[in-house]
Amino acid sequence: MNKITITTFYLVLNIIFSIVIVLLNKWLYVHIGFPNVTLSMIHFIVTFVGLVICEKMDVFCIKDVAIKDMLLIAMTFCGFVVLTNLSLAHNTVGTYQVAKMLTTPCVIIMQIIFYKKHFSILVKLTLIPITLGVIINFYYDLHFNVLGTIYATLGVLVTSLYQVWVNRKQREFQMDPMQLLYYQAPLSAAMLFVIVPFLEPIGNTLTHEWSFLDAMMVLLSSIVAFFVNLTSYWIIGYMSPLTYNMVGHSKFCLLLLGGSIIFHESLAINQLIGITLTLVGIILYAHVKMKDNDSTVSESTLEEGKPLHKR
Template identity: 30%
Template sequence: MLDGTDWILCFKNGISVACKRYSPDFQLFSWTVEEMSLTSKVEHKVVLDTAAWSFNIVTSVGIIIVNKALMATYGFTFATTLTGLHFAATTMMTLFLKRLGYIQSSHLPVSDLIKFVLFANFSIVGMNVSLMWNSVGFYQIAKLSMIPVSCFLEVVLDRVQYSRDTKLSILVVLLGVAICTVTDVSVNAKGFIAAFIAVWSTSLQQYFVHYLQRKHSIGSFDLLGHTAPPQAASLLLVGPFMDYWLTDKRVDNYNYTFISVMFVVLSCAIAIGTNLSQFICIGRFTAVSFQVLGHMKTILVLILGFLFFGKEGLNLHVVVGMMVAIVGMMWYGHASSRPGGKERLPPPSNNKPEEAIGLVKSNEYDEKV
């Protein structure tokens, strides 16, 4: 059969297929479909990760532009109530998906649900109050501080270890975004307290998105189905009073027009995608990666703002800041995906329970970026 030319013999064995290559000197080279399927799985993951990030960026930037028009042009300044409407729309979406069978019945302990809703609502209210009581510059600094706080939570609660390059890339992102966004910086006692509450509650809420999916083995849709209804109910109950305190205006006295109502509906529709994409991204990655790579949205919002609302804010230091931030994000993506770039250490070997303080038992490295 062997005539001096290479030939390939392939045979099927159940699901797997093995191919063997014979050469004239009878040297054997083999490879299996399992090896090739590993490559296809990696490519499939890259496609899904890219789609998740793109979905989040598009919806997040879209809702910022719509809300800016709604509040600045049409005077609907009731941010907390609007967020409650966002979660009400998200709740209706999850109920619809549940009827279609896309959301399966799953269990989430009431204690975990209460903690999540508290963190999420304090995050929303805290951010609104922080923006009211602080300068824009300090507000941006507070938002940037969520990255080191999220890192701290992962190091302490999940025993995550970062490589030197990963840490440096995070610093580069922080520097670039700070150059872009931080202008005047002034702080007062009550503003600092509001920012402190906002930063920690937001970081804990985002940590819990990843933690609860991993702990209870539930998907993004399932977790959103558990958390959206209580968030909608609590924010719609508290929102009008909070907005009246912040703006001295009552939501029921607002002059509703057809166009303003359509903008509210559009905002709610986009918010469904924003909420879902956040849960998907943090579930697939981590809160730190979501914060670091998520600052691409900040860059896009700045660019779109210059395009649609004038270029008076566009100057050299903003452009330099954008470039530095983008380089930092690319470096972070490369550094954190390398072996040892970001990994979860195994728990210490002792006789104490491995699951303590609500942590998840885990002996494997964290494969998420």
């Protein structure tokens, strides 16, 4: 297969898996009432098993690193997965997805405050429509609830912290995302195994009258979660960050449609305005960020006296 065919194949798989995992998890929460933290723990275990299989197939190689250096990032990994799943359980699919868009401005603010990183004024300006759009969506959400908003807010904060730390750990240890995930998944599963008895009714889960469909949906959700990670890493290797961002926007729109059709989640006209504003802000951010990156690369290449090549 040529590069275009491979790229298209990974692209389609990633879009399908990313949409299916959200809808599957929402189905488990709505129809089975499956405990959130337990589901996250199962996802981590299946992800680790999948990574072991990938390593045996030479998809990536394990890089030795001290477990103590991975504990903090594994804790935030637990936090962001559990909190975003709780947000999904207590919010509509649309509100859950819109709230996730706040991760972009939150990451930028964290990098500015804690790491003194510089961003252009245009990048900062794109955060206005993103933030405003999310606020409008939450304010006019027909299914608004305080608990769901709290989970969504905490999920954004912990997810942003996780993304910042992952970026730093990758540079510090010269590890790719799959190598990091190989350590994160089992450590996070072990952490959740310890706290599940204190947070969720294990007895209810064990004594639940499990139908074949229920069990298959839990297993399918775990396998799809693994493939979301795997296809994301593959795509990043084949596509530009801007194109990958655009894929994210298409998933955003399709998930809103899926939530509306499958779970009968109606949207107020003001919510649609907020969602549109958020989407416009994200697209502008991706465009401005790519222009900034291209300018930086061009300046660096000229300073080194190397000829520029058109992509």
